[in-house]
Amino acid sequence: xxxxxxxxxxxxxxxxxxxxxxxxxxxKSLRVDYFHTGNSTSEIYSIxxxxxxxxxxxxxxxxxxxxxxxxxxxxAFDLQSNTLIYSHGFxxxxxxxxxxxxxxxxxxxxxxxxxxxxxKNDIRIEVYSRNFMGVYEKKFEYTIEVKxxxxxxxxxMAFPVYDALISGDPxxxxxxxxxPEGYSAAEMNKFKADCDKFTAGLFTFEPYAKNRDxxxxxxxxxxxxxxxxxxxxxxxxxxxxxxxxxxTFDSERYxxxxxxxxxxxxxxNAPYDQIYILVNTTKYGGGAxxxxxxxxxxxxxxxxxxxxxxxxxxxxxxxxxxxxxxTSFNDMYPLNLEPWEPNITTLVKFETKWKxxxxxxxxxxxxxxxxxxxxxxxxxxxxxxxKGVYRPTPDCLMRTFRGNEFCPVCTAAIQKxxxxxxx
Numbered sequence: 001x002x003x004x005x006x007x008x009x010x011x012x013x014x015x016x017x018x019x020x021x022x023x024x025x026x027x028k029s030l031r032v033d034y035f036h037t038g039n040s041t042s043e044i045y046s047i048x049x050x051x052x053x054x055x056x057x058x059x060x061x062x063x064x065x066x067x068x069x070x071x072x073x074x075x076a077f078d079l080q081s082n083t084l085i086y087s088h089g090f091x092x093x094x095x096x097x098x099x100x101x102x103x104x105x106x107x108x109x110x111x112x113x114x115x116x117x118x119x120k121n122d123i124r125i126e127v128y129s130r131n132f133m134g135v136y137e138k139k140f141e142y143t144i145e146v147k148x149x150x151x152x153x154x155x156x157m158a159f160p161v162y163d164a165l166i167s168g169d170p171x172x173x174x175x176x177x178x179x180p181e182g183y184s185a186a187e188m189n190k191f192k193a194d195c196d197k198f199t200a201g202l203f204t205f206e207p208y209a210k211n212r213d214x215x216x217x218x219x220x221x222x223x224x225x226x227x228x229x230x231x232x233x234x235x236x237x238x239x240x241x242x243x244x245x246x247x248t249f250d251s252e253r254y255x256x257x258x259x260x261x262x263x264x265x266x267x268x269n270a271p272y273d274q275i276y277i278l279v280n281t282t283k284y285g286g287g288a289x290x291x292x293x294x295x296x297x298x299x300x301x302x303x304x305x306x307x308x309x310x311x312x313x314x315x316x317x318x319x320x321x322x323x324x325x326x327t328s329f330n331d332m333y334p335l336n337l338e339p340w341e342p343n344i345t346t347l348v349k350f351e352t353k354w355k356x357x358x359x360x361x362x363x364x365x366x367x368x369x370x371x372x373x374x375x376x377x378x379x380x381x382x383x384x385x386x387k388g389v390y391r392p393t394p395d396c397l398m399r400t401f402r403g404n405e406f407c408p409v410c411t412a413a414i415q416k417x418x419x420x421x422x423x
Contacts, residue, residue: 023077025056028052028056029115030117030119030143033051036094039103039105045263047142057175057270057273063085065083067389072089072090072091072130073128073136075087075121079122079143082118089290090291096249097403104114115264125141134340164178166217170218173214173215177275178275178276179219188223191280192280198304202215205408207414215420227348242263242296244277246285253285254285255279255285255286256295257277268367276314277293277295278296288312289314305404312398321381323371333383333384334386335388338353343407346390358376359376366379373393374403378392391406392409393409397410
């Protein structure tokens with residue numbers, strides 16, 4: 001599940017500075033945890049903690065994010081020269097929660113994390129949030145002195161790591177770390193087998209299959225006290241290591257966790273670009289947020305498709321293309337703005353989407369024809385609503401699990417992201 005807004009070109013003069021990784025960084029991570037508080041109309045940020053962690057899984061070449069995806073944008077500047085040395089776009093649970101009924105009358109605090117390569121010199125970080133017109137506005141800044149003794153090196157959840165697939169140097173690969181949720185100590189072999197199953201499953205779908213050599217997949221062997229996960233609607237509560245739960249935002253199948261710090265503490269056992277939480281349950285569900293984390297179940301009949309669908313959100317910034325009204329969100333996609341996700345449009349700025357891919361004389365909107373699930377067009381219904389939001393094909397893995405393919409637009413978006421991480 002994800003969110004929208006207008007793709008405004010976000011240019012900064014210091015983007016022109018592309019010094020090498022070794023000029024600015026050492027090969028480990030700086031992790032910044034902060035609090036994100038607010039309601040449907042307001043938000044504030046405050047610092048929690050700063051940590052040094054042993055691995056950097058990201059690129060050492062692509063350090064400035066120019067994709068313009070995400071509700072939020074993180075930037076780090078060298079303090080002395082004011083040079084932008086790192087940036088990335090992302091989403092968070094907070095921006096989805098703002099569109100729930102609860103947010104209209106209640107304030108909440110969420111913990112969030114920004115991770116970057118560890119800088120050699122003092123830096124200033126800035127966090128931006130899109131406003132109601134889709135324009136990034138600076139909401140928070142904080143100065144970090146890299147030799148400050150309050151930067152913690154404590155490893156709070158150190159566990160062994162299982163290598164499910166290793167293709168090469170983390171700096172040149174997409175690094176996925178799989179975290180076990182609701183697997184007991186006696187079920188660690190089951191978890192490893194599930195990681196092997198999901199690794200194999202990922203590469204049965206294109207374009208992942210032809211890009212298998214661009215991935216490293218590692219798993220953290222961290223047991224929970226109890227098996228399973230919380231199901232509040234059934235009054236089921238389990239003591240698990242990351243405190244995951246169905247009924248996130250009171251949506252039964254939305255399976256997520258608010259315990260961001262435990263997620264990050266576990267992920268720190270390996271280099272990672274993407275976090276994938278694998279939950280030990282047969283109940284249908286999952287969720288994912290762009291550059292935040294992915295989550296899905298291990299033992300449902302649709303597990304493999306849930307896995308790649310959610311990874312489409314968390315990794316490739318793809319939107320949900322269904323319109324069945326099954327979410328708890330209200331008006332996430334204002335019809336006067338163009339969503340930033342590559343696979344849906346309100347037609348406000350369709351030229352920035354897949355217009356150039358359409359066959360000649362394609363009607364816009366496009367009527368659905370029987371037996372044409374992958375015929376590229378502009379089909380009404382997507383982003384959780386039936387009217388005003390359009391998707392590229394009648395069906396796709398980002399809409400239903402009837403088929404086994406991503407549509408051409410989603411496939412191109414996934415490939416673009418793979419190239420962004422590895423080239």
